[in-house]
Amino acid sequence: MSAVIEDVTASRPSSLEALGHALRRNPTIFIGATLLALLVIMAAVAPWITADPFRLSPINRLRPPSERWWFGTDQFGRDVFARTIHGARVSLVIGLSVAFISSVLGLAIGLVCGYFRAVDAVVMRVMDGLMAIPSILLAIALITLTRPGLGIVIVAIVIPELPRIARVVRSVVLSIRSQPFIESAVSGGTGDGMLLVRHILPNTLAPLIVQSTYVCASAMLIEAGLSFLGAGVPPEIPSWGNIIAQGRTFFQIAPWSILIPGAFLALTVLAVNMLGDGLRDRLDPRLARRM
Amino acid sequence: MNVLEVRDLATHFFTRDGVVRAVDGVSFDLAAGETLGIVGESGCGKSVTALSILRLIAPEAGRIVGGSVRFGGRELTALSNEEIRGIRGHEISMIFQEPMTSLNPVMTIGTQIAENVAQHWRVSWRAALDRAQEMLDFVGIADSRRRLGEYPHQLSGGMRQRVMIAIALSCNPKVLIADEPTTALDVTIQAQILDLMLGLKEKFGTAIVMITHDLGVVAETTQRVAVMYAGRKVEEASVERLFARPMHPYTRGLMRAIPHLDADAEIAGRRPRLHEITGIVPSLTRPIPGCAFAPRCAFAVERCRAERPVLEAWESGHTAACWEVARVLAAA
Amino acid sequence: MVAYIVRRMLATIPVMAVVAVFVFFLLRLAPGDPAAIIAGEDATGEAIAAVRAKLGLDRPVLEQFGVWLYGLVQGDFGTSIFSNLPVGRLIAQRIEPTLALTVSTLLVAVCLAIPLGVLAAWRAGRWADRVVMVFVVMGFALPGFLVGYVLIYVFSIKLGWLPVQGYRPISEGFLPFAESLVLPSLTLGIAYMALIARITRASMLEVLSQDYIRTANSKGLETRRVLMLHALRNASVPIVTVIGIGVALLISGVVITETVFNIPGLGRLTVDAVLKRDYPIVQGLIIVFAGAKVLVNLLIDISYVFLDPRIRY
Numbered sequence: 001m002s003a004v005i006e007d008v009t010a011s012r013p014s015s016l017e018a019l020g021h022a023l024r025r026n027p028t029i030f031i032g033a034t035l036l037a038l039l040v041i042m043a044a045v046a047p048w049i050t051a052d053p054f055r056l057s058p059i060n061r062l063r064p065p066s067e068r069w070w071f072g073t074d075q076f077g078r079d080v081f082a083r084t085i086h087g088a089r090v091s092l093v094i095g096l097s098v099a100f101i102s103s104v105l106g107l108a109i110g111l112v113c114g115y116f117r118a119v120d121a122v123v124m125r126v127m128d129g130l131m132a133i134p135s136i137l138l139a140i141a142l143i144t145l146t147r148p149g150l151g152i153v154i155v156a157i158v159i160p161e162l163p164r165i166a167r168v169v170r171s172v173v174l175s176i177r178s179q180p181f182i183e184s185a186v187s188g189g190t191g192d193g194m195l196l197v198r199h200i201l202p203n204t205l206a207p208l209i210v211q212s213t214y215v216c217a218s219a220m221l222i223e224a225g226l227s228f229l230g231a232g233v234p235p236e237i238p239s240w241g242n243i244i245a246q247g248r249t250f251f252q253i254a255p256w257s258i259l260i261p262g263a264f265l266a267l268t269v270l271a272v273n274m275l276g277d278g279l280r281d282r283l284d285p286r287l288a289r290r291m
Numbered sequence: 292m293n294v295l296e297v298r299d300l301a302t303h304f305f306t307r308d309g310v311v312r313a314v315d316g317v318s319f320d321l322a323a324g325e326t327l328g329i330v331g332e333s334g335c336g337k338s339v340t341a342l343s344i345l346r347l348i349a350p351e352a353g354r355i356v357g358g359s360v361r362f363g364g365r366e367l368t369a370l371s372n373e374e375i376r377g378i379r380g381h382e383i384s385m386i387f388q389e390p391m392t393s394l395n396p397v398m399t400i401g402t403q404i405a406e407n408v409a410q411h412w413r414v415s416w417r418a419a420l421d422r423a424q425e426m427l428d429f430v431g432i433a434d435s436r437r438r439l440g441e442y443p444h445q446l447s448g449g450m451r452q453r454v455m456i457a458i459a460l461s462c463n464p465k466v467l468i469a470d471e472p473t474t475a476l477d478v479t480i481q482a483q484i485l486d487l488m489l490g491l492k493e494k495f496g497t498a499i500v501m502i503t504h505d506l507g508v509v510a511e512t513t514q515r516v517a518v519m520y521a522g523r524k525v526e527e528a529s530v531e532r533l534f535a536r537p538m539h540p541y542t543r544g545l546m547r548a549i550p551h552l553d554a555d556a557e558i559a560g561r562r563p564r565l566h567e568i569t570g571i572v573p574s575l576t577r578p579i580p581g582c583a584f585a586p587r588c589a590f591a592v593e594r595c596r597a598e599r600p601v602l603e604a605w606e607s608g609h610t611a612a613c614w615e616v617a618r619v620l621a622a623a
Numbered sequence: 624m625v626a627y628i629v630r631r632m633l634a635t636i637p638v639m640a641v642v643a644v645f646v647f648f649l650l651r652l653a654p655g656d657p658a659a660i661i662a663g664e665d666a667t668g669e670a671i672a673a674v675r676a677k678l679g680l681d682r683p684v685l686e687q688f689g690v691w692l693y694g695l696v697q698g699d700f701g702t703s704i705f706s707n708l709p710v711g712r713l714i715a716q717r718i719e720p721t722l723a724l725t726v727s728t729l730l731v732a733v734c735l736a737i738p739l740g741v742l743a744a745w746r747a748g749r750w751a752d753r754v755v756m757v758f759v760v761m762g763f764a765l766p767g768f769l770v771g772y773v774l775i776y777v778f779s780i781k782l783g784w785l786p787v788q789g790y791r792p793i794s795e796g797f798l799p800f801a802e803s804l805v806l807p808s809l810t811l812g813i814a815y816m817a818l819i820a821r822i823t824r825a826s827m828l829e830v831l832s833q834d835y836i837r838t839a840n841s842k843g844l845e846t847r848r849v850l851m852l853h854a855l856r857n858a859s860v861p862i863v864t865v866i867g868i869g870v871a872l873l874i875s876g877v878v879i880t881e882t883v884f885n886i887p888g889l890g891r892l893t894v895d896a897v898l899k900r901d902y903p904i905v906q907g908l909i910i911v912f913a914g915a916k917v918l919v920n921l922l923i924d925i926s927y928v929f930l931d932p933r934i935r936y
Binding site: 125126128129130131132133134135136137138140141142144145217221224225228229230231244251252255258259262263265266267269270273274277 | 879
Binding site: 345347351375376377378379380381384385387389392393394395396397398406407410411442444455458 | 747748833834835837838839840841842843844845848852853856857930931932933
């Protein structure tokens with residue numbers, strides 16, 4: 001009596017097929033990543049493809065979008081297209097720096113707090129307190145302490161975003177710490193440091209990456225908000241928030257000055273969010289089914 | 292007098308990996324007041340059959356692709372959503388396997404019973420609650436007035452199943468479909484629940500479809516039994532006949548797989564071995580041309596693999612879907 | 624139950640303590656002399672000294688903290704540097720528009736977003752769901768001021784249906800009051816609505832796959848009853864949690880929305896105070912905003928007991 005067990009090994013697909021398959025299964029990652037890549041490339045080559053964003057040309061002020069000025073001009077006659085593309089550089093730099101710095105710091109804090117209970121009680125209270133203060137207010141308050149500048153803006157945005165990442169890392173550490181494989185490692189004589197780095201850290205990376213994409217998006221929005229309020233990047237540097245802020249006075253007759261950089265910002269944030277959502281779905285399918 | 296007639300019911304699920312033929316042409320009748328058992332292992336389609344009768348299969352997951360379900364002179368598969376809702380909980384009720392999770396945790400017991408009554412009988416809420424209390428008494432829950440205001444998490448598993456039965460029978464349905472009602476309960480509670488169900492059946496004259504994989508439950512509670520395998524019905528008989536002279540090789544396998552205490556063998560120092568049916572259940576995503584059980588059957592011949600066996604009445608009231616019944620019975 | 628509520632209230636104290644400490648040390652965090660920062664970039668030595676004396680910055684730090692804290696719990700938020708008015712009074716003057724805006728936004732957001740989320744979960748995978756999800760995704764990406772300006776452009780400039788900016792207090796009549804709040808509420812609420820709709824959908828999806836929903840369906844209950852009474856109530860804890868968390872979004876957004884629409888509320892006060900480096904006002908505002916957020920979260924915590932009978936601490 002032979003048991004019938006079906007042979008389910010299919011032939012392996014070619015790499016092109018595999019790519020197509022992956023694309024179909026994870027459209028969000030691809031769309032988000034592609035969009036983001038395009039924006040980054042655009043920002044990187046900005047100086048070569050656009051006119052001088054700082055050039056004033058008063059006789060050409062407030063022109064609507066046309067052949068010569070794709071996005072029109074602002075009240076100083078500056079090319080909105082050039083300014084918008086250059087603005088991408090600032091916003092992307094800020095978004096990526098904040099994401100990177102807060103990830104590194106948040107990872108460290110989360111690991112330490114999740115692992116060492118004594119530190120946890122104190123530090124997490126501080127994090128709670130920081131989280132209680134609305135992020136824009138916190139950022140504004142920090143910025144006005146010193147001379148405004150790109151670096152200060154980055155630091156001021158890192159601080160409110162830090163607790164979010166620290167919490168995520170910490171919760172992962174807490175849930176892993178009680179698992180049997182940790183116990184067996186400890187009983188085998190593994191030291192704390194080794195435990196943290198080799199066993200716990202790798203498990204935190206996936207949620208960390210997902211969270212950091214959200215932080216990047218959030219940072220870009222906060223920076224834009226700060227600049228819009230006049231408390232962000234110095235007005236000489238064209239960031240999207242600055243451009244919009246400067247477009248306020250003449251909004252009714254020249255809306256393109258605000259709407260276009262705003263649309264670019266939205267598009268960039270959208271791309272980053274999609275990347276984050278796609279990564280999250282890929283890395284933790286359980287969450288994906290829910291969301 | 293048949294209260295429920297199922298003919299060639301077919302329910303398919305549409306998954307990413309293909310079409311799953313969960314129910315592949317099942318027919319049976321249910322007479323008024325009778326208890327019919329549907330027996331088979333996990334995945335044979337018994338639950339899906341039950342859910343199909345009441346059209347509880349989620350439309351995104353699958354649908355009834357063929358066959359008919361006649362109840363009270365109406366074709367259930369053709370009713371509108373509103374009409375089938377009128378039947379559920381009212382003329383045909385269902386209880387499920389997991390009493391721990393089948394009750395809504397944020398609503399009181401009383402509400403969950405009363406809303407069924409209020410919905411179908413169109414009475415006042417007060418009257419519905421009175422009926423709910425009556426039902427709690429019927430199912431043997433003491434202190435029923437107080438219990439009405441309690442929440443499911445305050446009750447044990449056995450009591451929750453009693454509540455489920457109370458809900459199901461609250462509108463005097465003609466048919467009760469019980470999908471593995473005692474599988475998740477302790478053995479002692481099992482016996483109580485089964486007794487309760489039979490007692491209520493006597494009282495109200497409800498016909499019961501008892502779905503289970505436990506042949507012991509079948510022996511105790513049912514009058515007729517249908518055996519299912521891979522989405523098809525393979526045998527049907529009265530419970531006495533089925534146990535005395537099973538005709539289909541699968542049914543035989545099931546009977547043999549029940550562990551026996553063999554006193555002689557023990558004394559002689561031999562440990563009796565458990566019988567198993569070798570092989571595994573076929574995948575339901577491929578259409579099976581012949582008999583679904585053929586790959587695992589000791590009596591299978593070419594015809595079995597090529598042609599799907601038809602249900603034939605080999606004895607009065609005893610049908611089996613097998614080309615080799617004569618050989619099977621001879622070898623017994 | 625009372626014990627639970629009391630415990631939750633006590634838990635807010637450490638959080639507010641951290642906020643207070645942070646706010647107090649805010650000035651002293653910066654490199655340089657706090658008095659110089661306040662006095663401004665081109666202040667003379669005497670001006671700086673005057674500021675230092677006026678604000679008591681020459682006292683020992685702990686003494687300053689004690690004095691400040693003592694005043695704080697009595698309701699004394701300090702005095703504005705520029706206008707010499709008590710900060711408390713300035714805040715009280717500007718609080719009405721902000722309250723009106725945030726409350727109306729909260730109501731609108733909850734009333735729109737929850738049904739949308741329920742719809743999306745009920746019709747999961749079909750076009751209604753996709754539409755809602757697109758809206759959600761957009762809501763997270765669109766910056767507040769962009770939404771505001773787009774709305775102004777379409778509804779005020781082009782169509783002329785609603786006022787471009789400004790705020791009408793309720794004393795001037797309900798209709799002008801409401802009209803002046805429509806666009807700002809939508810602007811403020813878009814990200815909030817996206818958040819609520821998303822969590823509602825996710826929570827409902829999880830609930831709808833539960834056994835007790837199958838039981839409810841097998842009883843032949845009406846779909847509306849199953850969705851609202853059976854499902855939503857079970858889904859409510861995460862939804863309510865997010866409503867509380869989202870209040871932070873609202874508070875952040877208020878600052879920008881009031882600037883876009885020229886509403887004379889606390890948000891505008893914040894911007895003005897910050898740009899002028901009027902620290903006592905900034906400190907007072909941070910405490911007020913943080914306190915509001917903590918209060919909302921406290922209310923949310925307390926509401927859990929009523930939503931889920933299994934939570935009986």
